[in-house]
Amino acid sequence: MLYIFVFISFIFSEQLLKGYVYDSLKNPIKDVNIEVVGSSDGTISNNDGFFIIKLNKKETLKFSHIAYYDKEISNLDNLSNLSVFLENKDVSIDRIVVTSTKSARHIKDTPVLTHVISNREIENASYVGVKDMLEIAMPNVQMVASNHGDDRVKLQGLDNKYLTFLVDGDRVTGEYAGNLDFSMLNLSNVDRIEVIEGAMSTLYGSSAVGGVINVITKKNTSPFWLNINLLSDEPLIKSISLDSGVNFANFYYNLFIVNKKSEGYDLTPQSEFSKTLDEHSDLTFQHQIRYKLNSKNNFEFLYKDYASDISKYMQVFDQSSFSNIVVFDAPLNRYTDYVKKIKYNFKKSSDESLNIRFFNERYSKLYYYPYYFSNDFIEDGTEFKQGSLNHQEFNLEYDIKYDLHKFLVGFEYIDQKYSAYNIYDNLGEFLHESIFSGQNETKIYKSSSLYFHSQFSLQNKNQIAFGLRFYDSGDDFLIDFLPSKNSKVLSSVSFLIKGDSGFNHRLTYSSGYRNPSIKELYYEWTDHEPNIYGNPDLKSTKNNYLSLSLDKRSFLSDFSIDFYTNSISNMISTEYTELGLEYKNYNDVSINGINVHYFRKINKNSNLKFVYNFTDASSSSNEILEGISKHAFRLNLSQKIIDKLRLVVNVKYLGEKNNFNQEQDWIGANSIKVLEDYFLTDLYFIVPEKNIDVNFGIKNIFNYKDSSRFGDFSPDILSSYDPGRRFFIQLEFKFNNKYD
Template sequence: MAGLHFFKKHPVQLLLVATISACSFPLFAASETPETLVVTGTKTERLLADSPVRIEVVTEQDIATSHARDLAEALKNVPGIVLKPIHGKSGQEVWMQGLDADRVLILVDSKPVSASTGSSVDVTQISVADVTHIEIVKGATSALYGSEAMGGVINVITKRAKLGTTYKVTLDSGSYGEQNVSDGPFNDNHANFFVSHNSGSWFGQLMTDVRYKQGTDLDDTTWDFEGAAGTKTNVAAKLGYQFSNGAEVMIAPSYYYEDINKNFRSFSPGVGEVKKEKREEVKRKNISISFDSPVFEDSELSAWYMFESFTDNTEQDTLSTDYIDQSRLGESTFNKGEVQLDHALGEYQILTVGIVALKSTLAQTKDESTPINVVPIDELQGEKQRTSIELYAQDDIFIGDQLEILPGIRYQNDSDFGSYLAPKINLMYDPNWLDKQVKFRIGAGSGYRAPTLKERHYIFDHSALGYMVLGNEDLVPETSTSLQFGADYSPGGSFHADVNFYYNDIKNLISTELNQQQSDATNLSIYEYSNIGEARTKGVDITSAYDFTEFLSSNISYTYLDAINLELNKQLTQRPKHQAKINVSYKVLPLKSLFSLYGSYQSEQFVDDENLISSPAYSTFDFKVNTDVTNNFTLFMGVDNFLGVTRDVPLTGHDFRPENGRFIYLGVRFSG
């Protein structure tokens, strides 16, 4: 009742200081508490335990304990999340609840990240050096996000400068042993630096992060190697001012640069195997301006605008010639702005309304070289663009101290596909069982996803590797119905458990299908985006955390997924039916050390639509050690995939086990 009394006295403050979350599980038992503040579920700050939308959280403690360097590594231990290599590219993407990465919205501070490949975001390109926590909402149950969020939302929340000056420096380096492409002892090197200052009104911060890899190879007897070599660099800054009335204005530029390469081979009749090199240079430039301010007595206004440009220049070079065979340049831009108003309607109701405007463009050109000349080709026949206007509204209604109802609706008008209305509703019920330690959450929503510019226009040419993927201008939007039902038990102290059942029904699912007629005509495997009809995914996530003693803690999770192509009555490909994850941590106080073991199991998954070919089941284990030499100085080491589980060679394309084997590394962290 004390919490309800505070809400009655301070309705806006509580709603705006208690956002997103619910039913989340901790990767390290003591790192997540009910007092954790989240924002993704309702776009207003809520206490984790009080969010009507189910949220899972990866904390800064989790990131530090697991030595995660990028978003992929930070998410790898989250129940139900599947990380997959991006087909034909370097990097990884996120799948959730049987829905692939094209349907998962990736945000940084609630602002979208443009897709690295035109539809899915490469999460290895996002550094976590300046991250305070990561919020995960699964399923299309929030009215506050657009068509990209059919499968869910991952929101990366970065740090805010604290009063005074703070800094952190991390250095680590390691080796894949016999899988190193280079001869040196250190194959994978990483450094980051973070500094911030807050004077009380002015605040600013700077983060730089550099990762350098020399490549990994599963078979050193061949010319090609699987793990790309090169550099990935992130730079991000914030500069802002906070007024005496609580209003704040901030500008946040960021820059990402990637320069990588790998060797590969192709077969030429009469010549045999031809040695080639693929090089890729990626640049992402982003700048955002945001403003937040109290309005009147019971309202809060927030607004932001961001611009992002993304360029991807790839080259395929036959080493025996003195010219570059093929060079392709993909360029995309992303302009987006949003205005949101939160207003208290009396003591038990908060209304949120907003408007979003988007304009995106895509262009792609290619230069094909011969010994005589260079032939330029405009593959999209000019720049393609898409615009949309979206409106959303939600009403957060408190009924007594046991029931909260969150209905919402989102309207989208797309320049190419017209209008669509997507209703959502969430409910949280506290039945006062077991001293208010049990909560139930229910979510239902309609999802909508317009085909991306890539899916309609992009030409993904890997003819040197025997295949191409073509866009399809005749695609129609996908629609979905998402249902979520869960309960969590949080008695405090040593134990936490939750269970969540989910169901997603998708119509006009967009997938890549083999075009046999074009394949026969070109002697290549020609894939084309198409609407395959109806699909359904359903399953359950079960998680628990238990502290056996003050020094020994554990987390365990199990995910069951049943994903069906209803048109063929077959399992959808690349979706493991069973997944289990475990983390056991032990503190050794005399050594000021924390020892952690992470384990992950994935069952077999089908490779082809007819379910005749499957990729094997596998398990991996990571071992981590963190030692606090002083309060500001930490030594750490780890062995990732210490059983050395990898794909079989020669590679067949039918094996989705890890492409990297055992990785041993050491690192140091300074902070102040």
């Protein structure tokens, strides 16, 4: 009888418990494992975070999820309605970074301050180029007109040739006069962008004087996938991209195609045919294959084919029709870029690996003559190669981890060849002279490095890292490719101190360098107006970078403030002389600044992000100082309106800056133009669905255009080249996506 009573009591003590599982912002969490401790009973929360489970009120429930800390609840007296809140682990892939140490680490544990532009930010921004996206992390991005006929991009006071751009950790080298061709960097297949502001040459070699920007592409794990992205942001850009591939067993193939084009626009009335942005288009095909031979051996092959063209027009008098007609303004610039990459990874264990990489890139500039075989402006043209940079790079790295110590040793060898050509008409007369004094000639520049990086995790969870790089260039090799006993030496040291309150303190010292480009060394271009002369005696640029930062990161908010000073010697720039433009070194360049990053989840529907840059530069060269705003900030506010609709407001501010005209300075005329400060505001909506995302809205809603575009002094040199208020729409079709 006693056993029957106990059994009946147990049966009636079991009841159904209903409840919800939320995160700290009361967002429902799906797929939470809910189990009765000590038994095999359990369930999983649904999309609304709801669950129902049968248990005895004296039993204990355990809640677990990969992205949240486990939680156990006992003494469940109220069995009718339970609300459970789980604490986020902060393990989002956006928080795992690789650039600062060349190894995967949580962003809070890296000894060098790193900023990440996440995939969500990229998808919500409605941009197609990396340059525009960089303003999310570095709002002091400036377009600066160049005496060479090509625009330069400055980031926080430095030409982009003083920063290293990577795609999946591999250097991007397509350039003109040392500056990067940004149109080659597309966003459609980008997962995230990691940004480090500061010298990183001990790890990444030449050009990492002001920082490193690493574009990490998406790695789809679905057996098959297809993404199509369409953007209309006229008159600035129209684009279409396709990202597709297969992934079976040990074989991975990815095809990426993107086509961008613009009809251009003109902000100034001075010339009917000279545009602020010329008509242009570009097309990229990229193939990537990864093959996993076994658990230890992995291979990767990549081939990219890129081509772009620019169209300009002029008006001429046509004798046959006895009227003015519009024709192409020859020659027209065209660019091609071919990349081949082979990577091999031998992973002996989770703590030891060997990486070998061979990289070849051939970037060419061509001139197209549309009427080469015609005398009456009927298009019958051909193109000639004006110059070509052939960049070959070999890299070997070995890294190993012992307990709390991680050590990396690497070797890098770079062989660059720049070939320049004369161009003749069909009668054998000069159309265009080679940039190397009118000679068909190839110039060669080689460099090699040995580098070491060591990182310690201390017992108190603090981190310390230091690096060394021995590098040679030119003809200073011991045996053709190894660094010699006279190698130049770089060093870096970073210290991360984790405070009890959650604040991290970082102190970083690093030295960097940039070797002069082949053009800067050997230019002798008398066919250009003005003439341009290189300098074979140019020294490598060197710098000493010191920063102190404070940051605190959590699921709800991110905050960091970084104070830095960058002292640069032998900086390479041009000076106007009686011969024309000549390259030279400048020794007294100093850039000091403050960077502030703040992100806050205001509530479950609202996010706020604010980035501010203060940049103070000094130099005896006005050419170096041009295009630098002391103050710049970016504000982004995201508000969920209803379940499938989000409103985004972007505000960008750039303070006033100077433009410097070297030719005017040489003749003693007014050479400095002050460019006004300005605000740009975008407002748009995001509609996410399972297989399609829609972004639409208005950019530059207050229709800002620089009023000086109507002036008499250099009206084409503007504070902003934004075309004004415009409507845009972006559609992304997604099928069968699943990413690492």
